Amino acid sequence: MANEMLIGVDLGGTHMRSALVDVEGQIILRRKTLSENSSGARRATERLIEECRALTESAARLGGRVAAVGLGVAGKIDRENGRVLFSPNLPALDGHPLAFELRDSLEVPVAMENDANAFGIGESWMGAGRGLDNWIGVTLGTGVGGCLVLGGRLWQGDKLGFVGEIGHMIVHPDGPRCACGQNGCLEAHASASALLEGVESAASRGTLAAGPLFDLWRARGLTAEKIFHCASQGDAVAQALFQRMGWALGLAFANLFRVLGIRHAVIGGGVSAGWDQFIIPLEKSMSQYSSMLDMEMCEVRRSALGDDAALLGSARLAMGEARGDRGTD
Amino acid sequence: MANEMLIGVDLGGTHMRSALVDVEGQIILRRKTLSENSSGARRATERLIEECRALTESAARLGGRVAAVGLGVAGKIDRENGRVLFSPNLPALDGHPLAFELRDSLEVPVAMENDANAFGIGESWMGAGRGLDNWIGVTLGTGVGGCLVLGGRLWQGDKLGFVGEIGHMIVHPDGPRCACGQNGCLEAHASASALLEGVESAASRGTLAAGPLFDLWRARGLTAEKIFHCASQGDAVAQALFQRMGWALGLAFANLFRVLGIRHAVIGGGVSAGWDQFIIPLEKSMSQYSSMLDMEMCEVRRSALGDDAALLGSARLAMGEARGDRGTD
Numbered sequence: 001m002a003n004e005m006l007i008g009v010d011l012g013g014t015h016m017r018s019a020l021v022d023v024e025g026q027i028i029l030r031r032k033t034l035s036e037n038s039s040g041a042r043r044a045t046e047r048l049i050e051e052c053r054a055l056t057e058s059a060a061r062l063g064g065r066v067a068a069v070g071l072g073v074a075g076k077i078d079r080e081n082g083r084v085l086f087s088p089n090l091p092a093l094d095g096h097p098l099a100f101e102l103r104d105s106l107e108v109p110v111a112m113e114n115d116a117n118a119f120g121i122g123e124s125w126m127g128a129g130r131g132l133d134n135w136i137g138v139t140l141g142t143g144v145g146g147c148l149v150l151g152g153r154l155w156q157g158d159k160l161g162f163v164g165e166i167g168h169m170i171v172h173p174d175g176p177r178c179a180c181g182q183n184g185c186l187e188a189h190a191s192a193s194a195l196l197e198g199v200e201s202a203a204s205r206g207t208l209a210a211g212p213l214f215d216l217w218r219a220r221g222l223t224a225e226k227i228f229h230c231a232s233q234g235d236a237v238a239q240a241l242f243q244r245m246g247w248a249l250g251l252a253f254a255n256l257f258r259v260l261g262i263r264h265a266v267i268g269g270g271v272s273a274g275w276d277q278f279i280i281p282l283e284k285s286m287s288q289y290s291s292m293l294d295m296e297m298c299e300v301r302r303s304a305l306g307d308d309a310a311l312l313g314s315a316r317l318a319m320g321e322a323r324g325d326r327g328t329d
Numbered sequence: 330m331a332n333e334m335l336i337g338v339d340l341g342g343t344h345m346r347s348a349l350v351d352v353e354g355q356i357i358l359r360r361k362t363l364s365e366n367s368s369g370a371r372r373a374t375e376r377l378i379e380e381c382r383a384l385t386e387s388a389a390r391l392g393g394r395v396a397a398v399g400l401g402v403a404g405k406i407d408r409e410n411g412r413v414l415f416s417p418n419l420p421a422l423d424g425h426p427l428a429f430e431l432r433d434s435l436e437v438p439v440a441m442e443n444d445a446n447a448f449g450i451g452e453s454w455m456g457a458g459r460g461l462d463n464w465i466g467v468t469l470g471t472g473v474g475g476c477l478v479l480g481g482r483l484w485q486g487d488k489l490g491f492v493g494e495i496g497h498m499i500v501h502p503d504g505p506r507c508a509c510g511q512n513g514c515l516e517a518h519a520s521a522s523a524l525l526e527g528v529e530s531a532a533s534r535g536t537l538a539a540g541p542l543f544d545l546w547r548a549r550g551l552t553a554e555k556i557f558h559c560a561s562q563g564d565a566v567a568q569a570l571f572q573r574m575g576w577a578l579g580l581a582f583a584n585l586f587r588v589l590g591i592r593h594a595v596i597g598g599g600v601s602a603g604w605d606q607f608i609i610p611l612e613k614s615m616s617q618y619s620s621m622l623d624m625e626m627c628e629v630r631r632s633a634l635g636d637d638a639a640l641l642g643s644a645r646l647a648m649g650e651a652r653g654d655r656g657t658d
Contacts, residue, residue, distance in 0.1 A: 155590070158591050255584075258491065258495075258497055259493060259495055261489055262486045292491050
């Protein structure tokens with residue numbers, strides 16, 4: 001009997017990353033290509049099918065057989081019906097039965113989840129969530145995503161198509177404007193967008209002193225990574241933005257830990273690379289807002305899988321689908 | 330065989346309410362006495378034993394047999410070991426193995442829970458939570474208590490002795506001071522204490538106009554109920570305090586609904602009598618802070634059991650204990 005293998009796909013706004021993964025969670029082979037979202041749903045779906053076919057052929061050459069495919073997609077997902085409901089970063093896919101079409105073409109089971117949920121499944125399986133029954137996951141990127149693992153399983157709530165939307169928790173009702181239209185969301189304090197907005201705002205207030213951060217801003221060359229670099233070099237404006245990020249995350253965790261009666265969180269996503277700039281303010285804020293919590297017991301962990309979390313989570317999701325046990329993820 | 334009956338006890342700072350309850354959730358007989366907390370743990374425990382003995386004798390006269398006792402106690406409870414860890418309203422019981430002593434004296438199984446959790450079990454069994462898998466419970470009293478029912482069961486989190494502490498969620502980091510030492514807790518906006526503090530604060534700012542509320546304040550005769558009455562009569566200061574209560578509850582629910590992916594809440598406790606003054610501001614606030622939530626789907630219900638919620642919840646807890654199925658509550 002051929003060796004059972006899984007395909008995990010992390011489908012983002014720009015790139016489509018995919019991997020062949022064994023049932024032990026080891027990545028055998030990776031691929032990366034453009035999502036081709038701008039060419040419409042048909043082209044994006046074809047691109048996805050081509051990637052999966054290529055991985056299926058590689059599996060065969062290695063004496064394996066692809067048992068199922070898992071997709072992690074940024075946006076609101078109807079998991080039951082394999083449909084993308086709403087995806088700000090992949091608008092061409094809105095309403096598209098992506099998982100259903102993929103299943104038809106590849107003739108293997110296909111499961112689809114929100115990318116932050118895929119992150120949660122991945123970290124639970126092979127990363128920082130291993131062995132933890134209950135934890136909150138947060139992904140810091142352009143926006144802020146989130147998930148909940150409760151009782152060792154990804155929490156699905158009332159299956160409303162959203163869950164773990166930590167990014168739009170209000171942490172300060174008079175706080176900065178968020179892309180969602182509200183004021184004071186966690187995302188407006190703790191995302192790449194919040195960092196960029198924060199520099200813009202400092203510039204328009206005239207508090208951006210001459211130096212590398214100012215030069216980057218003037219040259220329109222700012223990225224979250226560069227703001228982190230400036231903070232590490234001692235830029236006060238950049239440091240204050242990471243402090244604000246830590247403050248907001250600490251408040252959100254203190255609130256949720258108390259309500260849920262739990263004590264672990266895992267932070268991932270590209271902007272978690274700024275860890276060294278925000279973890280101390282985060283812990284300070286969590287401690288400040290911690291009445292009834294024993295801070296000694298609380299632990300905020302950094303993602304152990306980095307970029308591979310959603311990829312591995314999608315593969316784990318595929319494994320559950322292949323085995324007919326959706327509850328295991 | 331004798332008819333199986335249960336004793337439920339709601340142990341508050343001043344009063345100890347108890348009832349004989351049948352397995353269908355009907356209250357057969359009620360008792361009410363003083364908690365006698367100020368006379369120390371020994372006397373309070375004796376009082377509790379006396380009440381349970383009286384109910385046990387009543388059960389026998391009715392051809393019944395008490396299968397177990399359930400206790401709902403305000404404070405942090407170590408349910409596994411039947412111990413009160415910390416109770417602000419019943420300080421004599423701090424560290425006291427109350428359930429253990431009761432079991433020894435009565436020779437029946439005894440289970441103990443936090444009173445807000447008992448409220449949740451009660452409303453799930455016989456009240457506003459019937460038929461709902463997932464909901465948030467909030468009790469508005471001197472303080473604000475809370476519980477979570479997830480997957481049809483009382484959520485216990487990591488069994489840290491606290492869970493559902495919605496009262497100390499920060500809803501506004503620059504908000505009013507809370508008894509816990511933090512600023513801007515839900516409790517500092519939405520409790521009887523918050524109403525009383527709010528009137529004091531208006532008086533000290535000189536914004537308390539002549540009228541019934543001013544007269545009550547001057548006579549030191551204020552209660553939450555009287556502030557509600559003044560609001561109903563059109564007093565602007567009193568109305569603003571209930572609006573603030575509704576605003577804070579709406580923000581807290583919007584935050585938690587989004588993170589948990591659920592859509593129901595139940596509000597109980599004495600101060601929920603002010604419902605007509607806070608429900609419209611609550612719904613307005615929940616709608617304002619509702620990005621990604623379909624407000625049509627969300628529902629905030631009023632407790633169906635009133636004062637009996639924790640009493641019935643304790644009886645249901647007893648039933649689970651008698652049947653060796655702690656998971657059913």
